[in-house]
Amino acid sequence: MRYRIIEFAELASTNRHACAQLRELADGDVIQAAIQTAGHGRLQRRWLSHVPGNLCLSLVLKPRHAAPAALPLVNLSQLLALGVCRVLEAQGVCATIKWPNDVLVGGRKIAGLLAETVFQGAGELVGMVLGLGVNLNLTAKMLDTIAQPATSLAVETGNPVEVAAFRDAVLRDFFTACDEFLGSGFSMIRQAYLARCPFLGSQVEIRRAMAEPLRGVAQDILPDGALELVTADGTVHRVDLGEMFAG
Numbered sequence: 001m002r003y004r005i006i007e008f009a010e011l012a013s014t015n016r017h018a019c020a021q022l023r024e025l026a027d028g029d030v031i032q033a034a035i036q037t038a039g040h041g042r043l044q045r046r047w048l049s050h051v052p053g054n055l056c057l058s059l060v061l062k063p064r065h066a067a068p069a070a071l072p073l074v075n076l077s078q079l080l081a082l083g084v085c086r087v088l089e090a091q092g093v094c095a096t097i098k099w100p101n102d103v104l105v106g107g108r109k110i111a112g113l114l115a116e117t118v119f120q121g122a123g124e125l126v127g128m129v130l131g132l133g134v135n136l137n138l139t140a141k142m143l144d145t146i147a148q149p150a151t152s153l154a155v156e157t158g159n160p161v162e163v164a165a166f167r168d169a170v171l172r173d174f175f176t177a178c179d180e181f182l183g184s185g186f187s188m189i190r191q192a193y194l195a196r197c198p199f200l201g202s203q204v205e206i207r208r209a210m211a212e213p214l215r216g217v218a219q220d221i222l223p224d225g226a227l228e229l230v231t232a233d234g235t236v237h238r239v240d241l242g243e244m245f246a247g
C-alpha cells in the first residue's frame, strides 16, 4: 500500500488534525508533527511530545473492501505496535508489547498508540486514524516527569536517533503488511505478537470502560487479537478492549 507523509513543524495533536481533516485526506496519508502542543492518549490523558526529536504521527486509513463493523482497528494498532518492536529490535533493543498496543523496553513505555474511528450521518465510515508516539530522543530528565516508567531509544542505546529514518522503517513495515493484513486479520501476525508478550502467564488487572475491573491470569492472545484471561474461580474471559496493569 502506498503512503504519503505530510509534515508539520507543530500541531496541537496529529490525531486531532487528522480527524478534523479526514474527509480531505486520502487512504495512506500520514500526518507528522515535529512537536505537539497538546498530544494526548486515551481518555484525554496527556502524551508528552512538546519537545522535538521524537516521533509523533497519525496514519489515515480508509479501507474500502471491508464493512465498518468488521474493520479490525484494534488489530491495525497491534500490527503497528509489532512494527515498532521490530524496528527497535533492528537497533539492538529488546522490545515487548503490553496488550493491546503499548510498546515497552525493560518494562518502561517507549511508544503509545491511539486509534480513532470517524463516522458521519447514519453510521457511514469516514475513516480511521491511527496515532503513534515513540520516544526517540527524550532525555532521562524529561522522562522523569512522566507519571509512569518511560524510556526513549536514545536513553536505551546511548546514541542520538534520526527521527526520519526511524519513521520510514516503521511506515515501511506497516504499509508493506497492511493490505494482506486487512484481508487475513490478526492471525497473520499472532505468532510474532505472542513472542513479544511477557505478561502471558502472569496475574494482571484489566480496567474497562463502564465495567468492573477484571483480575486474573493473562492466558493467551486469541486468533483475533483479543485477550484471554482466567479469573480465580477458573472462569475463562474474553477481553476485547481494556487497559492492562500488573495485577
Ligand code: BT5
Residues within 6 Å of the ligand: 012, 013, 014, 015, 016, 036, 038, 039, 040, 041, 042, 043, 045, 046, 047, 048, 049, 055, 056, 057, 058, 102, 109, 110, 111, 112, 113, 114, 131, 132, 133, 134, 135, 146, 147, 148, 149, 150, 151
Ligand atoms: C497512549 O495513551 O499511550 C497513546 C499515546 C498516543 C500518542 C500519539 S502521538 C501522535 C498522536 N497524536 C496524539 O495526540 N496522540 C497520538 P495512554 O495509554 O492513555 O497513555 C497515556 C499515559 O502515558 C499518560 O497518562 C502518561 O502516564 C504516559 N505518558 C505520557 N507521555 C508519555 C511519553 N512520551 N512516553 C511514555 N509514556 C508517556
